[in-house]
Amino acid sequence: MNSRHRSIVSNVVPVLLLLAYSMFGSFAHAQEQGMTHEHMHEHMHSASSATTPESPSTGNPLIDEMLQLDTAFREIVSAVAVRDSKRVHAAIHSLHGTMERTHEGVHQGTVKLEKNAAKLGTFVSMDKHFHAELEMLAVDAEKNNEKGLLMRTKKLLDGCVQCHAMFRK
Ligand code: HEC
Numbered sequence: 001m002n003s004r005h006r007s008i009v010s011n012v013v014p015v016l017l018l019l020a021y022s023m024f025g026s027f028a029h030a031q032e033q034g035m036t037h038e039h040m041h042e043h044m045h046s047a048s049s050a051t052t053p054e055s056p057s058t059g060n061p062l063i064d065e066m067l068q069l070d071t072a073f074r075e076i077v078s079a080v081a082v083r084d085s086k087r088v089h090a091a092i093h094s095l096h097g098t099m100e101r102t103h104e105g106v107h108q109g110t111v112k113l114e115k116n117a118a119k120l121g122t123f124v125s126m127d128k129h130f131h132a133e134l135e136m137l138a139v140d141a142e143k144n145n146e147k148g149l150l151m152r153t154k155k156l157l158d159g160c161v162q163c164h165a166m167f168r169k
Helices: 003-020 023-032 034-047 061-081 085-093 098-108 120-142 146-167
Strands: none
Touching (some): 061 085, 061 098, 061 146, 085 120, 098 120
């Protein structure tokens, strides 16, 4: 890690830690916006690109979702950092359908949670809110709303960490 990266990390990490405290509030907020989510989901569906390459499946839809989220989120962080809304938008499109496959697996018993396995409802709702937030990020990207992109990307990172704390061993 060179010194430029180190200074980016030391500036960004405290901000992220502060934002982490607002996490549960933001989930509740996302819940209130359920209607908006449904609407935007339709939007995402219709805009989804058929040329997006699918990652090879691990056979576990949750792990597939996470590996795709991981790739997409790295791309999003990089794109937000250089203010490239088009790349943000494309990265979100690459995720289409991953969450639905996970939730199917959760309900059919093919996806097992390693921690808090009984709290399936909480997991599904956290995941839905996370993806709703991603869809709002796509809207920020369409509107070229740089401040929105930055704030929401930070909030999404909190979402990764919060869910892992609860459900990942
Ligand atoms: C709603 C819950 C939830 C959210 C949100 C979430 N994750 Fe996960 N993630 C999990 C769970 C549960 C596991 C553990 C899966 C297992 O090991 O069975 C996991 C595992 C992972 C793994 C390890 C996969 C492997 O091969 O073992 C990566 C990488 C990962 N997540 C990245 C991310 C990133 C990046 C984000 C945010 C952009 C994110 N996750 C958001 C629930 C979540």
